Ligand SMILES: O=C(O)CCC(=O)C(=O)O
């Protein structure tokens with residue numbers, strides 16, 4: 019099978035080992051915040067585990083962790099230069115036509131920790147929403163785990179409107195991820211990252227972190243251009259609030275999103291077991307399709323195509339007919 023080659027580049031030894039060690043020590047001194055993982059926002063409840071992270075810098079908030087920022091800051095111009103070099107200039111000109119020599123804008127810097135001593139050992143496959151990301155390996159003395167990226171099939175029938183390729187649904191959840199070892203295959207690549215190495219990828223690259231088996235993995239993530247013109251459609255153009263609701267008490271109801279961009283219409287679980295008499299608000303887009311099923315079955319109770327002229331969608335049992 020022909021595979022696409024994602025926009026992924028690696029640079030060896032950008033941060034000296036001593037700087038990496040100092041950053042790790044400062045991170046542990048500071049303590050990692052235990053917080054909800056935004057990447058798992060729509061994951062089924064059983065997968066919602068907390069993340070360990072430290073916000074270091076945000077463009078709108080300024081420096082959040084001064085001690086850590088002081089150590090990293092001298093290296094930022096070099097890192098930003100590498101991001102600029104990695105850019106496909108034709109694509110960049112398309113999105114920033116009035117800014118030919120534009121320097122990527124650093125928006126957010128955060129520090130992550132993965133360890134079997136905590137709930138967070140892995141991170142499911144996702145694309146970032148910002149235009150460019152830098153991921154720095156601060157250490158390599160842990161077992162398993164590791165950042166990987168997917169090579170999507172070159173056969174892209176169901177085109178997306180945001181420039182991202184389509185990947186098979188199976189890769190998106192923690193069931194698949196939990197069995198992953200740090201081992202390359204035809205379509206899964208684990209770059210060999212030593213301490214101080216960094217990788218750069220853009221918003222079209224599906225990536226994740228395999229489960230760390232022993233030791234602790236520390237990574238630094240830098241998001242450039244979070245106001246990403248390539249995926250504005252996903253953000254504010256046509257997003258609006260919708261609410262799902264039901265009063266069905268005798269069976270459990272789950273809500274799925276049907277990705278109609280993909281030929282075989284894979285579904286993503288939005289919420290397992292919606293409590294009756296409870297409202298479930300979501301941000302959605304015109305024409306998006308949601309399906310209510312009896313939990314754990316393919317039995318469809320209701321299907322909705324949402325539009326901004328209707329806010330409340332009530333799931334009703336008498337509508338249940340088809341086995342799709
Ligand atoms: O921790 C990592 O190396 C990956 C983090 C990541 O992909 C993200 O935060 O978007």
Ligand SMILES: [Fe+2]
Pocket residue numbers: 144145146225
């Ligand atoms: Fe990411």
